[in-house]
Amino acid sequence: MGHPEAYSLLRCGSWLSFVARKILLSRSRIITKTVFVMPELAPVLDHLDKSLDQSLERLFTLLRLKSISTDPAFADECRKAAEWLVEDLRSIGFEASVRDTQGHPMVVAHHDGDGPHILFYGHYDVQPVDPLDLWDADPFAPALAERDGHKVICGRGSADDKGQLMTFVEACRAYKAVHGKLPCKVTILFEGEEESGSPSLKPFLEANAEELKADFALVCDTGMWDRATPAISTALRGLVGEEVTVKAANRDLHSGEFGGAAANPIRILARILADIHDENGRVTIPGFYDGVEETPSQILKSWETLGLTPEKFLGPIGLSEPAGEKGRSILELVWARPTAEFNGISGGYTGKGFKTVIAAEASAKVSFRLVHSQDPDKIRAAFREFVKARIPTDCSVEFAKHGGSPAIQLAYDSPFLSKAQAALTDEWPNPAVMTAMGGSIPIVGDFQKMLGMESLLVGFGLPDDRVHSPNEKYDLASFHKGQRSWVRILDALAK
């Protein structure tokens, strides 16, 4: 079948090695790269190339199931998706089962292997499809299409996360077909509630910790840096959320009558928020930077090679000046530095026109993104002290806690990481980059806390996949080369 990125494998010399000359046609350039392919791999990759049509058919079957987890009307479709996956995994040789929870079922599957034990995580549930009229086609009638010069798989769940999890299933299928075994011991966990807050996940991990514990986890729900550059997320920022309400007078006041004499909670709150950053964008809360490490210079250098200028990152959102700590790159700011952000503020009269009122109270929602070993509890306590010190004696303050999770940071010198990175680099035009994520992915924290297991986050999504939106798609290249990537990674991890 046709493919936007044409490449060919050329046998050169012996059975011991292949030279793969890959020509990748991206929109802007032609990349030619020469890599050596180990003999175990070559026939598996070949098998994947030849069976792409069949793997697409399987994915389409899964995509046709309307497994919207947040809407109880689709509970049956969720179960059907779980059952279909179990059947498919059994056909490969997995010992697989649908596992009931209080909500939608989990899929758990096991396969023996000689190498390390890995746990692969994905989710079969999808987002709702509203507003339906913004879709170009039925979201549950998957099809191939051409979009912006790329061949893509269209449909809800194609990228998030059915297409992604099937890359791994297809990699296992091909390896098993060619070699009759898998290179690693593999446990698979497919969740059916990721898009609706994962209410059953923690209880399930707790109840089945023994069964699910592996040497490390592969979490496939993320993306590439760009079409040519695979990525491994090794860090996730943590989060502390706080709602702070400053209370002054016991009722709203007329600013003519009381203005100039009575405390104004908006003024007090503005002063507190303004005090949180210094003129260099650093957070001034005492102890805030405890546990924050400087990022290794080689990592910073690799990020520099990605060429993400402030213009490229901020341009699309209409900005140009990095607003965080001065003297640090955009990627360092969003991946490796903690922040204090103000997510909401309200107080007084906010309707149309004007009302000369002095409000009784004003409140703000404040969040902190954490990195490395910053302690969420200590940050929360330090913030509250910082605020209390700025409340006049005749006013008061109330706090509401909104979530707190530490950051996740995989050691940059982990052998799993370097193997996976080399394997991805072999498959794609550009070397794999170790990235981080500015936001949180709770499952990674849960694996670490509850199963004592680190995670590698590898995925093949692209920024234009429109996940959670109408017209979701997954590049055919993501699906195909994703399968090939997993074969390479499994093979590398086994060595």
Add this chain to the structure above:
Amino acid sequence: MGHPEAYSLLRCGSWLSFVARKILLSRSRIITKTVFVMPELAPVLDHLDKSLDQSLERLFTLLRLKSISTDPAFADECRKAAEWLVEDLRSIGFEASVRDTQGHPMVVAHHDGDGPHILFYGHYDVQPVDPLDLWDADPFAPALAERDGHKVICGRGSADDKGQLMTFVEACRAYKAVHGKLPCKVTILFEGEEESGSPSLKPFLEANAEELKADFALVCDTGMWDRATPAISTALRGLVGEEVTVKAANRDLHSGEFGGAAANPIRILARILADIHDENGRVTIPGFYDGVEETPSQILKSWETLGLTPEKFLGPIGLSEPAGEKGRSILELVWARPTAEFNGISGGYTGKGFKTVIAAEASAKVSFRLVHSQDPDKIRAAFREFVKARIPTDCSVEFAKHGGSPAIQLAYDSPFLSKAQAALTDEWPNPAVMTAMGGSIPIVGDFQKMLGMESLLVGFGLPDDRVHSPNEKYDLASFHKGQRSWVRILDALAK
């Protein structure tokens, strides 16, 4: 009829003077004071005392008319009130007429006199009465009652402003009855739209400037300092209202993805607001204090004698610490100092729970109370410059103008003022105090701007009158001694 404040007039000696020994029983003390009453006055005051029942009947007739100006359903009642007032004024000898406007009519009346020409202003329209179930009695069935130890007139409009304007009408009626003339040339203007924004007032003043222009105005829509202390408001703070909207990214952002790199408009806005006051509560906007004068020390001293401690002023609203400029008394802060207040703020997610969003924009409503000769246009321009200087180059700011009016300050050495003050001091237990008002009364500015006329604000309302609220009342003493006060004032002004 019974009266909570018993007093008696004792004739002593000659026809040329009376010694009036007034015993006023207030809740906390008995005050005995000796004053001389001029011979023109004594019979008029006597007449008022004797005709209190009749004057009450007239007021009750007016109070029964449901002249709610904001609700078109009561337009007929508004007109009836105007017509009743015209008839009543004609019965005294005024040349009075109902004057149509685009809205509810004005009442204009003229009476000759030898003294200066004064314009008396009041309004016959009243506030709506919702919520009706919070009233102890029908708001339009006026009655006498006892409340908190004081005899009061209950009903909508009793204090605001029908009861007040009738104190002046009754004073004129009594003077005319006794002396066959009035001591001053009097023009009366009663408005019917004060409670609904006075839309017809400016056009009416403009169209009838020649007819309405007097030597100065008496505006009767304010209150006493307390039950024993009459007040003349000589200053009104001006007002500049601004709405400022800080715009950053072109859409709301995920704080995980962009936090630490993208500008946060709430942070920018908080910094701007925090910068507006220094640590001593002074406004830092350059040029803000241009035109602000220090209040004469004798005025500050007279305010001190009122004993308004921070505890007394702020205690009822649950506060204790003055929040304005340090080193100034409460009364100076609210009467004679300019302010910057934040009346509303909004941005980002303000609903329940939490959303890790970086908002595209945030906005605040900011107002400045002005004193003396501060220029509203200059203040507005200076504020905008102050804000713009704090907007990052890749962000923008928009302003919306909400009203601007200069402060009003009557010269403390005006002869009208000292005469009115002496007259009030003769009537009440405590000397009349020259107060100011923290808020604005547009009519005073209009008289000044459009008719070139200063205003004395004299009224007999009390803080517990519940104007605009259910169970509005007017103390019977306010009504009765208010009439007597106007007789004294008219007499004093004529001299």
